[in-house]
Structures are given as structure tokens and as C-alpha cells.
Amino acid sequence: MMRKRVLISLPVFLLCLVAATLLSGEPPLWKRLLDGEKQQRLGYNLVPILCFHDVNGAGPYSVSIKEFRNYLDILKKENIRVWPLHRVMEAARNNQLMDQPTMAITIDDDFENIARVAAPILREYDYPATFFVYTRDINNHPRGGMAWEDLKRLLAEGFDVQNHSHTHTAFHQPRRGESPEQFAERVHQEVVVSRDILEQHLPGHKIWAFAYPMGYYSPYLEARLREAQYQLILTVDAAPVDLMAKFTGIMDRYTIQKEYVDDPMAMFYKQIAYARKKYQSGEVAQVEEGPDGLK
Numbered sequence: 001m002m003r004k005r006v007l008i009s010l011p012v013f014l015l016c017l018v019a020a021t022l023l024s025g026e027p028p029l030w031k032r033l034l035d036g037e038k039q040q041r042l043g044y045n046l047v048p049i050l051c052f053h054d055v056n057g058a059g060p061y062s063v064s065i066k067e068f069r070n071y072l073d074i075l076k077k078e079n080i081r082v083w084p085l086h087r088v089m090e091a092a093r094n095n096q097l098m099d100q101p102t103m104a105i106t107i108d109d110d111f112e113n114i115a116r117v118a119a120p121i122l123r124e125y126d127y128p129a130t131f132f133v134y135t136r137d138i139n140n141h142p143r144g145g146m147a148w149e150d151l152k153r154l155l156a157e158g159f160d161v162q163n164h165s166h167t168h169t170a171f172h173q174p175r176r177g178e179s180p181e182q183f184a185e186r187v188h189q190e191v192v193v194s195r196d197i198l199e200q201h202l203p204g205h206k207i208w209a210f211a212y213p214m215g216y217y218s219p220y221l222e223a224r225l226r227e228a229q230y231q232l233i234l235t236v237d238a239a240p241v242d243l244m245a246k247f248t249g250i251m252d253r254y255t256i257q258k259e260y261v262d263d264p265m266a267m268f269y270k271q272i273a274y275a276r277k278k279y280q281s282g283e284v285a286q287v288e289e290g291p292d293g294l295k
Contacts, residue, residue, distance in 0.1 A: 043097030
């Protein structure tokens with residue numbers, strides 16, 4: 001008898017549940033779940049990371065103040081949001097799509113003008129940036145060039161400072177005649193000791209990212225960086241970050257330059273096109289090939 005009551009009560013309960021849903025005006029549960037899944041997949045999955053070097057200097061990777069401002073003006077005009085590098089890393093770690101086209105800005109090396117010229121301009125635009133510096137040439141007094149005082153000021157102004165090695169030389173493979181022990185010690189200086197120097201001179205600041213000097217890397221060097229527990233390793237391989245790909249702890253950057261590309265501005269607008277590419281599916285968004293029409 002009890003079993004019969006249960007069998008009769010179940011259809012009645014389901015009927016009442018359906019009626020209540022219809023009267024409430026709420027969409028059915030299955031539709032809400034489907035819409036929620038769809039909502040999670042709306043957005044932008046490609047985030048280019050820009051890499052600047054010398055601002056108001058000379059050389060193939062330098063840009064004038066006017067050129068630097070022009071790049072930032074274009075980002076503003078094209079409604080490209082600029083996020084701190086650590087937030088892009090967290091989004092990639094969590095496979096979180098952007099709700100609008102987004103890029104990140106990094107600046108490499110120890111040119112004093114990146115702290116004294118580029119940083120004030122970035123503040124005008126309210127753009128965050130991460131400065132990757134190498135420790136050997138950082139001075140104790142500002143008159144000598146890039147100084148610890150400059151880096152402390154960058155941190156106080158809300159910028160980030162991360163590691164670009166000690167000597168900014170190629171240490172991805174042994175030198176001719178260098179023993180395995182000597183090579184290992186040299187890499188230790190570049191990867192670990194340099195971080196210790198930065199954290200010693202910048203009390204309370206955590207060094208969590210490393211940018212390969214000149215883009216040179218190897219499986220051995222990557223293993224040493226992972227062993228040193230860096231959260232993020234950066235190359236200059238020019239591909240945008242794919243937020244929906246498996247997070248590997250390595251991100252590529254696009255280097256702003258004017259001598260090794262035929263049309264620097266066209267390449268810059270290509271980064272904007274990447275950022276504007278809406279996510280469609282894991283099968284469609286392939287970083288290796290790039291957005292349609294931009295291969």
C-alpha cells in the first residue's frame with residue numbers, strides 16, 4: 001500500500017513542480033543550465049602580451065617617445081583593455097575568458113628611460129606594466145643609470161618588477177669548454193642568485209616571473225626555472241596567450257620592433273585583431289595558426 005502511494009505521489013509532485021515553474025515565469029532548469037554553460041563560453045580567449053624595450057633610445061628594439069605614445073593611443077582608441085601580467089596569468093590558469101579585448105604590457109632591460117620616461121607616460125594612460133630587469137647593471141645611485149631607487153619607485157606607483165637574469169647573456173646552453181658543473185653554476189647565478197638580489201633590494205616584493213634574455217631557451221633552462229619554482233616563464237615567440245588552452249606556466253610575448261619586420265604597425269594591429277577574436281570553441285581557436293585571415 002505504501003509503495004502504491006509513493007508511485008502515485010511522484011507524478012503528482014512532478015506535475016506540481018512543472019506548474020510552479022511555468023507560473024513563476026522562470027525558464028526551466030535544463031534551459032538555465034544550458035544558458036549558464038553558453039554564458040561561460042562567451043568572451044575573448046586570446047591575450048597578446050606586448051614587449052617594449054628602450055624608449056627614447058636607439059637600436060632595433062627602441063621606440064621614440066612619440067612612437068610609444070602612438071602605440072598607447074591606438075590601444076585606447078581601439079578600446080583594448082590593459083591588464084597586469086599577473087591577472088592574465090591567473091585567467092590562463094583558470095581558463096577564464098575575457099569579457100572584452102585585453103592585452104598586457106611588459107618592458108625589458110635596464111635602460112634608465114624605461115623607468116624615468118616610459119613609466120610616467122604609462123601612468124598618464126593608467127596602464128599597468130611589468131618591468132623585467134637584469135641585476136648586474138642596476139646602480140646604487142641614479143646618476144649611474146637604472147638604480148634601485150627607480151625600481152622602488154615603480155613598485156610604489158603600482159607597476160610590477162620581475163626577473164630578466166643577472167647578466168642578460170645567453171645561458172641556455174654551455175659555452176665551449178665549459179664543464180657541466182661550471183654551466184650549472186652559471187645558470188644558478190642567472191636564475192636563482194639574481195632573484196635573491198632583487199628580493200634583497202626590494203624588501204617585501206615577490207619575484208615570481210622570469211623572462212628569457214634575448215629569447216634564448218632550452219629544455220635544460222626551463223627545467224632549472226621550474227626547479228626554482230617560478231610561476232611564469234616568458235618567451236618572445238610572438239603568439240598570444242590562449243586562455244582556454246592548458247596552462248603550462250609559459251607565455252609568449254610580441255616584441256615591438258622596427259628593423260626585423262617589414263611593417264611594424266601592421267604587426268601591432270595584428271595583435272589587436274588577436275585580442276578582438278571572439279572565442280568560438282576549443283577546435284576553432286588555435287593559437288598556432290592565429291585568427292582567420294591572420295595566418
